[in-house]
Amino acid sequence: MTNPNDRRLPRAVRSSMPLALDVIKEVAKQHGVCVQPIPVKRTDVQTGKTEVINIPCGATLASKCEPCANRAVQLRRAQCREGWHLEAEPVAGPAEPNDRQLWLVEERADAHVLRELEEEIGGDVAIWDEVITTLEDELAASGVRGSVIPGEGKPRRTRSTRRRQDAPDLPKRQRENRTVGRTFTAPDGRIHRPSLFITLTCDSYGKVRHDGTPVDPSTYDYVRAARDAIHFPKVVDRFVQNLRRVAGYDVQYFATVEPQRRLAPHLHMAVRGTMPRAEVKAVAAATYHQVWWPSGDVVRFEGDHLPVWVTDDLGDGQAGDYLDPRTGEVLPTWDQALDLLDADEAAQPFHVVRLGEQVDVKGVVAGSPGADLGLHYLTKYLTKSLTECHEATSDAQRAHVERLMNVLRYEPCAPSCSNWLRYGVQPKGAKAGMRPGSCRSKxxxxxxxxxxxxxxxxxxxxxxxxxxxxxxxxxxxxLEQLGLSATDDQARPVEPHRYLWRVVTPADHDVPPLAERLLKEIANRQRWRTALQQAQARADGRPIEDLSATGRAA
Structure with a gap:
């Protein structure tokens, strides 16, 4: 047998042999062990013993950690399967408040009154603002959702709710207090409770070939494609709102987003309950989302001509502002730009997002091949990033990705995006160092x-x-398969105050190397899998196979 550590071997032969750590990682993947665990030190306060515990990284992308990503997908599949064809209403109401939450709300009420009194006498309210902020943070940490007084001190901007003239109206049904679908009785007496599998796409931006690349890149609307991708979550929210309005019940859904070959996002959605396909398509045709932002069509600053940050207080309430370096003009802040937009009766939205005409609606029954196929589509690409779903294999595809990314680089993605400086508007919460094209958003x-x-x-x-x-x-x-209960020593949850946890730092020289820690986790996984197999064999009355030699499931 050739020894790869034998120095007498030619260097080319040695370099072609796999590294030991790479082999260990491949074995770890086969056993479902996290390949980049986070080491933490756990100290038992009762015994004083300290040991290194490997915490799975929890990555959801296979490119980072395949075992953790696969485990996350399996969990999502179970979640989707369990809720798709429910026959009884799920219990999803809010929990009763505990004593601490009630006490914090009382303290929050007192602080609010004292702040108002301080403001009436012209005193300093900063200390009370700090107290209120602290109480709000403690309420959030205690498990209370939302703010006690939403939007306190911040006037809300309102827009007209009149529907656009180029969008069809939607019917409105009386709302039923249910989330499960209706049942239908077949001629043979069997009762079915069908659900839906819906696929939504974005609008067309130009003709494309079978590989997703545009026939004519010069006429392909990359700007609209980029803006639709940025605001796609908003139009999905609107679609769900409209669907519930037309369906007449509280529609529940499980959906995943992935890109088409042309790189536009589209949505696979499992919907509990059913409704006519024509109505679902009508809802998609009538759904849109208007983005009321300042105009982003005229470039004012680029290249070496960029706004300059000054720290002097110019009276607008900010600690600093961006100026036009040539004229010294102060760029309008985000709120000022929105005020100008509100005052302009002829103003048009920054962008209008619509769904494409291709809407696929299929009926699905629990336990049918269609349900299994739907689960496959819903989780098919979850372990990959959007770019990895359809990898560019030709020059035309790579050029298509590059053109889209060139547009996205300077497209505003949020009110706080630094790209607003390119169009003569200070981003919301502007600060020094902002430059167009340097926004770090996803x-x-x-x-x-x-x-x-x-x-x-x-x-x-x-x-x-x-x-x-x-x-x-x-x-x-x-635990049930192993014949254990939650009260058994082997299955009992860890006592919350018994252990002290500390993240390992480079100064901790007593931490075993990654290879040694992975080998330990592989051995543990082999032992657990063997125990589970043997427990299942006993429950089924089958002979218990001796898996100690391999420690792996068949």
Whole structure:
């Protein structure tokens, strides 16, 4: 057998042999072990013993950690499957407030009254503002959602709710207090409770070839494609609102976002319950979202001619402002730009996002091949970034990606985006050092293709459980298979105050190397899998196979 560490071997032969760490990582992937665990030190306050614990990195992309990404996808599949065809209403109501939350709200009420009294006598309210902020933070940390007084001190901008003349009207049905779908009785007496699988796309920006590249790049509307990608989450929200209005019940959904070959985002959506396909397509045709931002069509600053930051207080309430370096003109702040937009009766929205004409609606019944196929489509690309879903393999595809990214580089993605300086407007919360084209938002990164929203969208009453609760269900199933209960020593949750946890730093020289820690986790995984297999064999009355030699499942 050739020894790769034998120095007498030619260098070319040695360099072609795999590294030991790479081999260990491949074995770890086969056993579902995280390949880049986070080492932390755990100290038992009762015994004083300190040990290094490997915490899985929890990555959702296979390019970062394939085992963790696959585990996350399996969890999402379970979540989707459990909520798609529910027959009973899920229990998803808010929990009762505890004593601490009630006390914090009382303290918040007292602080609010004292602040008003201080303001009436012309005193300093800064200290009370600080107290209120602290109480709000403690309320949020205690598990209370939202603010006690939403938008306190901030007037809300309102827009006309009149529908656009170029969008069809939508019917409105009386709302039923349910989230589950209706049942239908077949001629043979069987009862079915069908649901829907919907696919939504963006509008067309020009003719494309089979590989997704434009037939004529010079006429392809890259600006509209970039803006649609940035604001796609908003139009999806509007579609769900309209769908609930037309359906007449509280529609629940599980949806995932992925790109088409032309790089435009599109949505696969599992919907609980059913409605006529024609109505779903009518809802998609009538759905739009208007973005009321200042104009971004005229470039005022680029190249060496960029706004200059000054720290002098010019009376507009900011600590600094951006000026035109040639004229000394102060650029309008974000609020000032919106005020000018409100005052202009002929103003047009910055952008209007619409859904494309291609809307696919399929009926799905629980346990059917269509349900399995839907789950496959919903989770097919979740372990990949948007760019990895359809990798560019030709020069035309790479040029298409490059042209889109060149537009996205300078396209404003949010009120706080530094690209607003390019169009003569100070971003919201402007600060020194901002430059057009340097925004660090996900929308401008190639791996996101302009879409900065969440890849998985789940309604609150989908399954009546959080993702953490679904994970706990998986743990409970394993314990049940092993014949353990939550009160057993081996399965009992860790006491919260028994251990002290500390993240490992480079100064900790007693931490084992990655290869040694991975080997330990592989051995643990082999032992756990063997125990689970043997427990399942005993439950099924099958002979228990001796897996100690391999430690791996068949």
């Amino acid at each position: 929308a401008h990164k190639p791996e996101h293709l302009g879409y900065a929203g969440r890849r998985v969208l789940v309604s609150r009453k989908w399954s009546g459980k959080t993702l953490a609760e679904h994970k706990q269900d998986r743990r409970a199933w394993v």
